[in-house]
Amino acid sequence: MTETVAHVPPVDIQGFLSERTGHFVLPRQWASMRKAEKLERETGKRVIHLEKGDFQGDEFRPAPHIAEACAKAISDGHVRYVPGPGLPELRDAIAEEATRRGRPTVREEVLVTMGAKHALTQSLLTLIGPGDEVIFPNPGYPPDEFWITYAGGKVVYAPLVEPDFHFDLDALDSLITPRTKLLIINTPQRPNGMAVGYLEELSRICIERNILVLTDEIFSHMVYPPAEHRTIAAVPGMADRSLLVDTFSKTYVMTGFRIGWVVANKELITAMDIFQQNSVTNVPAFVQLAAHAALTGPQDHVTERLALLQAKRDKVVSALAKLPGIDCPTPDGSFYVFPDIRGTGMSAQQFTDYLIDEYSVGVVAGTAFGDRGEGHVRITYAAPDEVLDEGLDRIRRAVENL
Numbered sequence: 001m002t003e004t005v006a007h008v009p010p011v012d013i014q015g016f017l018s019e020r021t022g023h024f025v026l027p028r029q030w031a032s033m034r035k036a037e038k039l040e041r042e043t044g045k046r047v048i049h050l051e052k053g054d055f056q057g058d059e060f061r062p063a064p065h066i067a068e069a070c071a072k073a074i075s076d077g078h079v080r081y082v083p084g085p086g087l088p089e090l091r092d093a094i095a096e097e098a099t100r101r102g103r104p105t106v107r108e109e110v111l112v113t114m115g116a117k118h119a120l121t122q123s124l125l126t127l128i129g130p131g132d133e134v135i136f137p138n139p140g141y142p143p144d145e146f147w148i149t150y151a152g153g154k155v156v157y158a159p160l161v162e163p164d165f166h167f168d169l170d171a172l173d174s175l176i177t178p179r180t181k182l183l184i185i186n187t188p189q190r191p192n193g194m195a196v197g198y199l200e201e202l203s204r205i206c207i208e209r210n211i212l213v214l215t216d217e218i219f220s221h222m223v224y225p226p227a228e229h230r231t232i233a234a235v236p237g238m239a240d241r242s243l244l245v246d247t248f249s250k251t252y253v254m255t256g257f258r259i260g261w262v263v264a265n266k267e268l269i270t271a272m273d274i275f276q277q278n279s280v281t282n283v284p285a286f287v288q289l290a291a292h293a294a295l296t297g298p299q300d301h302v303t304e305r306l307a308l309l310q311a312k313r314d315k316v317v318s319a320l321a322k323l324p325g326i327d328c329p330t331p332d333g334s335f336y337v338f339p340d341i342r343g344t345g346m347s348a349q350q351f352t353d354y355l356i357d358e359y360s361v362g363v364v365a366g367t368a369f370g371d372r373g374e375g376h377v378r379i380t381y382a383a384p385d386e387v388l389d390e391g392l393d394r395i396r397r398a399v400e401n402l
Contacts, residue, residue, distance in 0.1 A: 023149045028142050028368040029053070029191075029378075032352055036362035048391035050379045051362035054255050055335075057384035059308065062253050062294070063301035069293035070257075073286035082285045084277035085269065086112025086261075090288050093295045098244060098263045101220075102234025108266045111273055112283050112291075116218045116247035116260035121147050122272045122279075123214055123243050123262060124182075128153040133180045135172065139165070139369035139376075141190045141216065156180070159372050162340075163329050165194045169201050176209045185232065186216035188223060191369045191378040192338035193331025195227055203235040213242045218260075221251040221302055223333035224310045233263070240265040250335075251302055252294040259283050259291050309335055312381045312388060319392045320379075323399045335382035338366065342375040344402055352377055359394040 026034070032051040040047050049056065061067075085091065091110040098105035113119040120143065128134060130152030136144060138157040148155050158172050172183075183206060187196035196202075206213055215232050223229045233242035247260035262272065276282070313330070316337050320328035325343030341351045348365040355361040366373025381388060 020150055020152075023146070029364055031368065032356065032362050032364050035356055036360075039356065039360065045360050047356070047360045047362055048387060048394060049362050050381070050383065050388075050391050051364045052380055053336075054380075055253055055382045056387060059384065060253050060305070060382060062257075062290075063298070065297045066252060066254065066290050066294045069297075070286055070290035073289040078285040078289060080285065082282050082288070084282050085273045086110065086283065087285065087288045087292065090292045090295070093292055094261050094263070097246075097295060098233070101229075101231045101244075103231060103239050103242075103244060103263065105263050109263050109269055111262050111264075111269050111276065112288060113260045113262060113276065114280050114283055115249060115258040116216065116245050117143060118258075118280070119245045119247075119260045119262040120144060120214070120216065122275050123245065123264075124148055124153075125151055126268070126272050126275055127182060127212070131179055132182075133177060135175055135180060135183045135211075137167070137184060137186070137189070138371065139189075139191055139366060139373035140184065141186060142369065144184055144214075144216075153181075154179070157370065157372075158183075160189075164197075165189055165192050166197055167202065169198060169205065172202075173205050173209070176205070176211065180209070180211050182212050182214055184214045184216070186218075187229070187231075188219040188331065188333030190216075190218075190334065191336055191364070191366065191373065192329075192376075193219075193334035193336050194329075195223065195229065195332040196232075199230055199232045199235055203232060203238050206241060207237050211241075213238065214245065215242055216245050218245070218247045218250050219334040220246055222306060222309065222335065224306070224313065227332035229333070243268070248291045248294055252291075253305065254291070254294065257287050257290060259287050309382060312383075312385070313337065315385075316379065316381045316388065316392065319396070323396060325399060325402075335380055337379050337381065338373075338376050339379065340376055344399060346402075348374050348377055355395065355398055359398045361391050361394045361398070 036047045091107045094110045095105040124147040128151040132153045133156050134148045135156045135158050138159050145155050185196050220229045233244045244263040249255040317328050317330050320339050328339035348367045352365040364378040366376030
């Protein structure tokens with residue numbers, strides 16, 4: 001007969017967590033969104049959401065042939081496991097896309113992933129080990145830092161130089177040590193939308209110092225004329241030294257589909273495929289078939305969305321530039337602006353809190369992306385015009401009432 005336990009002590013879950021989780025915090029870049037949603041929930045106030053890194057409104061939907069391909073794939077029974085690295089026809093189409101960018105690519109150099117974020121995660125966890133150093137742009141994309149740290153690597157910050165946030169090549173070269181394994185770039189950049197230049201010079205440094213490059217190009221087809229998108233993977237000598245990451249999320253308005261890709265050396269793709277098959281197994285077949293339809297079908301939807309976003313970018317830049325204490329450079333691409341708000345006398349976080357607390361407008365403090373983001377906020381303009389107009393009017397009143 002078992003004895004009845006009079007008192008069961010509570011389980012100390014913190015004591016069971018791996019030491020690797022010591023740096024775990026919710027994503028910094030989503031802090032404003034969490035605060036805005038709490039405000040809406042608790043007060044019923046209408047918040048203008050310009051903080052989300054996503055599309056809003058009915059004018060931003062996938063093209064009809066993409067949705068139709070997804071629905072047909074499910075109807076036709078494409079709901080089983082498929083090859084880990086991706087459907088052959090989709091890998092071939094992605095190889096053609098990378099080849100068009102100037103990086104000759106074959107199927108075996110392509111891995112289809114659960115969004116660009118998982119491509120970045122797999123790349124970092126496959127390459128980085130304890131003590132390895134990764135040069136990371138400041139400001140940059142926070143999830144990269146998260147996984148470098150988780151893998152036991154060291155984040156080495158490369159300060160980007162305003163106003164166009166370019167790499168200081170001499171400073172970058174000085175950061176490289178025998179433990180440096182990887183340089184991360186993203187172009188157009190998150191959070192500021194500027195295209196990365198000096199690709200030949202960056203390539204020379206990487207080749208001479210024997211390091212790889214992780215190039216995050218999720219806004220590759222969201223670059224506004226006269227700016228053009230270029231990939232470092234196309235520079236001579238860089239094809240096998242680069243991991244080129246992109247996604248269907250931004251180009252084809254498929255953020256919720258969670259599908260991206262990475263192009264790299266065959267041997268590296270094989271290693272990453274092993275990682276993928278032992279984690280998520282594969283991207284759902286019906287999602288892959290929708291992505292194939294997106295990539296191989298009519299591209300007029302992409303062109304139309306680009307023109308629509310360029311008009312919204314110009315509207316936002318023009319409105320912000322008129323405000324006292326704010327300077328707003330015109331980004332080359334993405335759906336973000338990254339205005340300098342230092343003339344208001346407030347820090348990035350103070351200005352962000354002021355907008356949400358007093359005017360119910362959500363933006364992201366630039367410091368969410370690194371200390372070089374101080375004095376800036378990130379504003380998303382992939383929203384309906386009525387939302388943008390209301391948000392810009394609230395920001396105007398907020399600045400004028402400081």
